Amino acid sequence: MIEQILSNMWYIRPEIALTITCLAAILADVFFKRKALVAGVVLGGLLASGVLLMEQYGVSAPAFSHMLAVDPFSVYFRGVILVTAMFVVLFSLSSVEINNPRLRVGEYYALIVAMTLGMTLMAGSSNMLMMYLSLELTSLSSYILAGFTKNAPASAEASLKYVIFGALSSGLMLYGISILYGLTGSLDIYAINHVLMTMGANRLALLIAGVLIMAGFGYKISAVPFHFWTPDVYEGAPVTITAFLSVASKAAGFSMLMRFMKVTFIDSTFAGPVGTWALIPGFEFTNILIVLSVLTMTLGNLVAVWQKNVKRLLAYSSIAHAGYMLMGLVVLGNDGFAAVLIYFVIYMFMNLGAFFVVMLVSNKTGSEHIDTYKGLGSRAPLLSVAMAIFLVSLTGLPPTAGFIGKLYLFAALINAKMIWLAIVGALNSVVSLYYYVLIFRNMFLREGTGSTEPLKFALSDNIILFLLLIPTLVLGLYFTPLVQFAQYSVAMFGVR
Amino acid sequence: MISIEYYLLLSAFMFCAGVVGVLVRRNAIVVFMCIELMLNAVNLTLITFSAYFGDPRGQVLVFFVMVVAAAEAAVGLAIVIALFRNKLTVNIDEINILKW
Amino acid sequence: MASYIPIFLMLAAAAGLGIILLTLHQVLGPKHPTEEKLSTYESGMSPIRTARERFSVKYYMVAVLFILFDIEVVFLYPWAVNFRALGVFGYVEMMIFIVILLVGYYYILRKGALKWD
Numbered sequence: 001m002i003e004q005i006l007s008n009m010w011y012i013r014p015e016i017a018l019t020i021t022c023l024a025a026i027l028a029d030v031f032f033k034r035k036a037l038v039a040g041v042v043l044g045g046l047l048a049s050g051v052l053l054m055e056q057y058g059v060s061a062p063a064f065s066h067m068l069a070v071d072p073f074s075v076y077f078r079g080v081i082l083v084t085a086m087f088v089v090l091f092s093l094s095s096v097e098i099n100n101p102r103l104r105v106g107e108y109y110a111l112i113v114a115m116t117l118g119m120t121l122m123a124g125s126s127n128m129l130m131m132y133l134s135l136e137l138t139s140l141s142s143y144i145l146a147g148f149t150k151n152a153p154a155s156a157e158a159s160l161k162y163v164i165f166g167a168l169s170s171g172l173m174l175y176g177i178s179i180l181y182g183l184t185g186s187l188d189i190y191a192i193n194h195v196l197m198t199m200g201a202n203r204l205a206l207l208i209a210g211v212l213i214m215a216g217f218g219y220k221i222s223a224v225p226f227h228f229w230t231p232d233v234y235e236g237a238p239v240t241i242t243a244f245l246s247v248a249s250k251a252a253g254f255s256m257l258m259r260f261m262k263v264t265f266i267d268s269t270f271a272g273p274v275g276t277w278a279l280i281p282g283f284e285f286t287n288i289l290i291v292l293s294v295l296t297m298t299l300g301n302l303v304a305v306w307q308k309n310v311k312r313l314l315a316y317s318s319i320a321h322a323g324y325m326l327m328g329l330v331v332l333g334n335d336g337f338a339a340v341l342i343y344f345v346i347y348m349f350m351n352l353g354a355f356f357v358v359m360l361v362s363n364k365t366g367s368e369h370i371d372t373y374k375g376l377g378s379r380a381p382l383l384s385v386a387m388a389i390f391l392v393s394l395t396g397l398p399p400t401a402g403f404i405g406k407l408y409l410f411a412a413l414i415n416a417k418m419i420w421l422a423i424v425g426a427l428n429s430v431v432s433l434y435y436y437v438l439i440f441r442n443m444f445l446r447e448g449t450g451s452t453e454p455l456k457f458a459l460s461d462n463i464i465l466f467l468l469l470i471p472t473l474v475l476g477l478y479f480t481p482l483v484q485f486a487q488y489s490v491a492m493f494g495v496r
Numbered sequence: 497m498i499s500i501e502y503y504l505l506l507s508a509f510m511f512c513a514g515v516v517g518v519l520v521r522r523n524a525i526v527v528f529m530c531i532e533l534m535l536n537a538v539n540l541t542l543i544t545f546s547a548y549f550g551d552p553r554g555q556v557l558v559f560f561v562m563v564v565a566a567a568e569a570a571v572g573l574a575i576v577i578a579l580f581r582n583k584l585t586v587n588i589d590e591i592n593i594l595k596w
Numbered sequence: 597m598a599s600y601i602p603i604f605l606m607l608a609a610a611a612g613l614g615i616i617l618l619t620l621h622q623v624l625g626p627k628h629p630t631e632e633k634l635s636t637y638e639s640g641m642s643p644i645r646t647a648r649e650r651f652s653v654k655y656y657m658v659a660v661l662f663i664l665f666d667i668e669v670v671f672l673y674p675w676a677v678n679f680r681a682l683g684v685f686g687y688v689e690m691m692i693f694i695v696i697l698l699v700g701y702y703y704i705l706r707k708g709a710l711k712w713d
Contacts, residue, residue, distance in 0.1 A: 002685045023699045030706045129557050136564045143571050147578060156579040157591050163572045164527055164588075168518050171534040174561065175511055178541040178554075182504075185549045187557065559670050566667040570660045577656065 004065075011056070011063035011070045014049040014078065018117040021045025022110050029106020035099070042109040043089055046116070050082045060493045062126065066188045069126040069259070069493040076489035077123035077255035080344055084248040085116040087352050090464050091240045096363040097149060098238055108148055112244070115141035119252035126263065126493070128177045128187045131256055132170070135216065138252060139166045142245060146237040158236025165219060165229035173216025179209040189264045196280055197268055203282050210285055213260070214292075220253030221322045224295040231303075234315030239362065242311060243355035246318040247348050254325060254344070258337060261285065261329065262495055275334040289330050294424055297323025301431040310358050311368045313435060314351070317394060320432060321347060327425055328409050331416045334490045339408035341486035346405040346475055350393040353468035357387040360465075364455045373439055375448025380455040382462070384443045386469050391436040393472050396429050401475035408483070503544040510537035524576050524586040528569060535565045657709055668697055 009016070021042060029038050053075060060071040068074075089112065092098045098105060118137030125131040143166065147159025181187055183205055184195040196206070218226035234242045262277070265285055270278040279285055300320030307313035325347075328340035360383060361376070362368050377384045393402035406429065413422040475482060510533060517530030539558045546554030576586055583591065636643045675682065675690050682689075704710060 005685075019696075023696065026699055026703050030703055129553075129560060132557070133560055133564070136568070140564075140567055140571055143575065147575055153579075153582045156575065156582050159575045160524060160572075160579050160591060163568075163575055164518070164524070164531075167528075167531045167568055167572065168515075168534075171514070171531055171538065174535065174538045175541070177557075178538050178545065181542065181554055181557075182545040182548075185545070185551060187553050556674075559674070562670060563667050566663050570664055573656065573660060 008063045011059075011061065011068065014053040014056070014082075015117060015120055017045060017049040017052055018113055018120065021049070022113040022117065025106065025110040025113060029104075029110065033106075035105045036093075038106050038109045039089060039093055042113055043086065045113060046082055046086050046089065049120075050079070050086075053078055053082065060491065062493060063124075066190060067127045067130050068121070068124040070124060071491060071493040072489040073259065073492045074124040074255065076341055076486070077251055077344075078120045080251045080348055081116060081119045081123065081248045084244065084251070084348055084352065085112060087356075087464070087468070088112060088240050088244040088248075091243065091352075091356060091359060094363070094458065094461050094464075095238065095240050095359055097359075098240060100149070103149065108145070111141045111145050115145065115244070116248070119248055122252040123255040125256060126189050126259065128180070128189065131260070132174060132177065135173075135220065135256070136170060138220075138249065139170065142241070142249065145241045146233050146245070148241065149238055152236075154236040155238070156236075158233045162229050162233045165226075169215045169219035169226055172212050176209045176212025176215070179205060179212065183209065189260060193264050193266060193268065196265070206280075206283060210265070210283070211288065214288060217253055217257040217260070218292065221250050221257065221326075222319050223292045223322055223326060224299045224319070227296070227299070227319050230319055231312050231315040234318070235309055235312040239311065239355055239359040239368075242315070243352050243359075246314070246355070247351055250318070250322060251344050251348070254340065258329060258340070259492060262337075262492060266495065277332055279332065286330055286332060289326055290421065293323050293326035293330060294421070295323070296320070296326060297425065297428045301428050301435075304435045305431070307435070308370050309368050310370055310373070310439065311355075313370070313439075314354055314358065317432065317435075318351065320428060321351075321394075323428070324406070324409060324425060327413060327421055330418065330421065331412045333412065333416060334487070335408075335415060336412040337490045338483070338487045339405075339412045341489055342408050342479075342483055343405040345482060345486075346393070346401040346472075349468050349471045349475070350390050350400070350402055353386065353390040353465070353472060354394065356465060356468060357383055357390065360457060360461060361455075364457075370439065370442060371449070373442040374446040375452065376442070376455075377444040378454075379448065379452060380457070383455070383457070383465070386465055387443065388440055389469060389472060391440060393476070395433045395436050397433075399473070399476045401472050401479070404476055404479045500544060500548050504541060507537045507540040507544065510534075510540065522588050524579075524588055524591075525573075527588065528572050528576075531572075532565060532569065535561055661704060661709060665697065665701070 021044075024045065025038050025041050028034075028041050056070055056075050058072070059075075062068070063070050089109065092105075092108070092112075098108065115138055118134050118139075118141060121130065121134035122138060125134050143159055143163045146162050147155050149155040177187075180192060183201040184192045186192050186195060195201075215226055217223075219229070222230040234246065237245070261279075265279045265283060267278040267280050272278065297320045300316045300318075300323055304313050304316035304320065307316060325340050325343055328336040328343070330336070331339075358368060361372060361380075365372050376387075389400060393400035396402040396406035406425075410422045410425060413419070413425070514530045514532075514534030514537060517533065518527050521527050521530060539561055542554040542558050542561075546552065546558075579591065580586055585591070671693065672690070675686060679686065
């Protein structure tokens with residue numbers, strides 16, 4: 001028993017590194033009170049965790065008696081989360097909002113690491129106890145981060161709404177977990193699947209449990225109708241945290257949902273073609289996902305059209321993207337899951353890029369209103385071109401990476417003979433083009449009303465911008481390695 | 497021996513009362529109390545099943561739920577205080593800078 | 597159900613007696629209120645001012661921190677019960693847990709969250 005625990009420590013070395021980083025950041029802040037030092041500690045810790053994570057490439061094993069699964073799938077998502085966390089720390093270093101001298105930034109970095117830790121654990125959780133705990137670790141840290149600029153009324157309000165919605169949906173999810181525990185007598189999702197397959201369970205109770213647990217996931221990935229917190233929190237929170245929530249938090253939620261769905265509800269006797277699977281007979285989880293997906297992308301895109309605050313507009317756009325990615329889950333096949341994985345890496349670069357531009361503009365002008373972008377094309381040409389590329393990519397047009405992401409999603413749908421869903425997705429992309437063009441038009445075709453002097457940005461800001469811009473363009477043309485990596489990473493421990 | 501259905505019905509009732517409370521109450525503090533009620537209903541369900549199966553794992557989850565609930569309450573109250581200092585109210589209807 | 601009847605009888609008798617005594621006291625007892633008699637009884641001390649005041653927000657800070665550290669004890673109980681079975685390994689694990697808590701404690705101490713003024 002003890003030997004087993006000690007030997008399993010190897011599997012959580014990236015997480016141990018993150019825990020130590022979090023504690024070190026708190027202590028460094030208390031002892032030295034130097035913001036740059038704390039940020040350095042955190043960046044170093046995230047890098048160390050990433051290096052330790054790379055050693056787990058190719059491993060597929062259960063850890064701590066099935067509490068965690070260490071497999072290519074979790075390594076992939078943990079990689080996305082760690083890279084996002086590093087970018088967010090880099091963003092924070094040049095954010096005017098965060099470096100306000102009245103704020104105590106030490107806690108800010110420590111909480112980012114705590115949130116990263118929660119999300120990396122979410123990617124690997126294969127026991128409902130771990131799922132709940134890691135979800136709450138992520139949520140509790142993000143509640144505080146969303147309200148971090150607490151003197152701004154909008155930030156405190158965003159934080160309160162976030163905490164109430166979060167607590168409500170995690171309560172609903174927990175009740176679903178308790179029902180599932182009552183039905184199967186186990187918290188381990190592999191054991192639950194075994195019981196469901198061999199003994200069966202009351203279909204209605206199982207459906208109620210599934211829907212309630214879906215509430216928890218839906219809140220984390222901000223799917224309609226659990227999305228109400230998203231626009232408010234994204235608008236009220238500091239831009240850096242908005243970027244973090246919109247990419248990493250969503251990735252963690254998706255990884256947990258995908259693992260939960262594929263392990264718990266899979267029909268292990270299904271004898272279809274390799275790479276496809278079926279859910280437990282009579283259990284209508286896919287239909288719920290289809291409804292959620294269509295509602296999520298349609299509502300996200302339609303409401304985004306009216307937005308005047310660019311941060312809020314991007315919030316609705318990120319809701320819509322969650323809807324696109326849910327389509328990949330509906331397919332019930334490895335190619336659908338691989339498409340979601342591909343989409344996430346691309347989404348990470350383009351969405352972080354768009355938020356980074358919003359942050360730089362608000363650093364200089366103090367505003368996130370869409371009118372601020374009028375005449376930006378002549379004031380800051382590089383920034384505007386970068387923003388235009390990110391927006392084209394978010395729409396999903398070639399030759400950018402966003403096109404590849406959508407291509408694989410739609411291809412998976414068409415292979416699974418779900419052409420109508422692909423059409424709904426394509427129509428939604430057309431709607432999204434409209435509001436992305438609004439920003440584009442303001443930047444290049446409208447005269448600025450206020451100051452017309454050029455905006456100058458630091459070299460470090462430009463480097464970060466290129467770090468996000470180059471992958472957005474390159475992945476649109478040379479994407480084979482990413483696709484192969486994603487297809488390899490669909491493998492989950494113990495699942496065909 | 498009281499049969500398991502009574503415990504489950506009681507906890508389902510408590511849970512529903514909590515959910516309704518979260519949805520209709522306007523005072524942020526009362527909303528947090530309703531969330532605690534929901535979590536306690538879940539705990540009762542877990543304990544019931546745990547005793548029924550003679551399996552300690554449900555009780556272990558209850559320990560963690562209790563701790564997380566305390567942490568959630570602490571964070572929530574701190575946020576309510578921060579908001580109260582800004583707006584001098586804890587009424588959710590008056591907390592409305594951000595909408596649509 | 598029949599075996600519960602004595603309990604209900606007992607409850608009814610207890611409640612009835614209480615109600616009768618309180619009513620009789622209200623109806624028959626003499627009433628000579630003075631200011632001294634109407635004031636709050638607090639262990640024989642004379643009250644300084646009304647107790648229905650808002651508490652200082654400082655109290656909230658201590659209360660929240662107390663809850664957080666208090667609730668962590670819940671994890672010490674199962675460990676204490678199985679202390680012998682878990683042995684040195686369990687002890688080391690629990691010490692790691694306590695050290696993480698201590699970092700938090702040290703943090704709030706240095707930030708002055710426990711200073712009253």
